[in-house]
Every structure is written in C-alpha cells, then in structure tokens.
Amino acid sequence: MLKLMKAIICYLSYSGNTEEIAELIKDHLETSGYVVDMYMIGFGAVPDLSTYDKLFFGTFTWDRGSTPDEMKDFAREVGYKPENVYVFGSGDTQFGGDDLFCGAVDRLVKFYNCNYDGLKIEQSPRGSQEKIVSKWIEGVLENGESKNIRP
Known part of the structure; x- marks a missing residue:
C-alpha cells in the first residue's frame, strides 16, 4: 500500500x-502528491509536527538581520528540534546588504541543524524568483545537496 506523504x-x-x-511551496508539494497543511505562526496552537x-x-x-520574536516563540512552543525541517524566508538587501540578507533563515537552518540550505528570496517571490522557489523545492524533494539559491 502506498503511504501518503504529508507536509x-x-x-x-x-x-x-x-x-x-x-503558497508557492504548497502548490509545488501538492503537484508532487503531498497532502499539505498550512499554519500561520501566532494563530492558534502549534500543530503536532511529529505527524x-x-x-x-x-x-x-527583521531589524538588521534578526529573527522575529514570534519565530523564536514558535521554536520554544514546538519544544524539540525535528530532523525533517526545511527553512525558507524573505528579506531585503537594502537593509544591511548581503551580510544581513535573510539572516533569520541562516539562523534557523543552523538552529535546526538542517541538512539542506535555506531558501532566501528578495522581497516577493513574483516573476523570475518563482523559478528559484521551484528549483529549491525540487531539490528538497530529491533530497540532493543544495547551495543557497539566489537570483
């Protein structure tokens, strides 16, 4: 029997x-046959991630390369470091340049000991950056090696 993959x-x-x-990640996962749930951090109880x-x-x-407090609270609420975490995020190079760009993504990748680099998107993923999201998620699903993918 085929097991449904959940994300x-x-x-x-x-x-x-x-x-x-x-939303782009969700669409790609669903196209790949995953059942996908969405949880907006800070709205309701943290779901049971073990499923x-x-x-x-x-x-x-946030704030010159910082991780938002709500994200830190989420990590505390989860209460453990799952092994199957993939991190993505948006940032803006006009606030600190490349050194601080998507610093929260880098911190979370390190915190969760991710075996796959985080996805970093400059502001909105529209246009050519949609391809970057697609390439990243394809790599995640293949469990291959990753380099930080940037435009």
Whole structure:
C-alpha cells in the first residue's frame, strides 16, 4: 500500500512576501502528491509536527538581520528540534546588504541543524524568483545537496 506523504508549512509573514513563498511551496508539494497543511505562526496552537514527513518553516528577517520574536516563540512552543525541517524566508538587501540578507533563515537552518540550505528570496517571490522557489523545492524533494539559491 502506498503511504501518503504529508507536509506542513509553518510561516510568519507581516507584508505577505513570506506567505506568497509558502503558497508557492504548497502548490509545488501538492503537484508532487503531498497532502499539505498550512499554519500561520501566532494563530492558534502549534500543530503536532511529529505527524508530518516534511516540515517547512518560513520567516522574514527583521531589524538588521534578526529573527522575529514570534519565530523564536514558535521554536520554544514546538519544544524539540525535528530532523525533517526545511527553512525558507524573505528579506531585503537594502537593509544591511548581503551580510544581513535573510539572516533569520541562516539562523534557523543552523538552529535546526538542517541538512539542506535555506531558501532566501528578495522581497516577493513574483516573476523570475518563482523559478528559484521551484528549483529549491525540487531539490528538497530529491533530497540532493543544495547551495543557497539566489537570483
């Protein structure tokens, strides 16, 4: 019997950019046969993450390369470090340049000991950046090696 693969996308978004990335990831996963749940961080109890095959955590980067407090609270609420985490996020190079760009993504990848590099998107994933999202998620699904993918 074929097992249904399940994924959850937990994300934090103020401007909508990270939410747009989450939606693109969701569409790609569903096209690949996954059952996908979405959880907007800060709205309701944290779901039981142990029931999912893949966990996607998304955040924006705040205040000169910082991780938003809500994302830190989410990590505390989860209470453990799952092994099957993939991190994505949005950022803006005009606030600190490349050194601080999507610093929250880098911190979460390190915190969760991810075996796959995080996805970093400059502001909105629209246009040519949609291809970057697709390439990243294809790599995640293939469990291949990754390099940080940027435009």
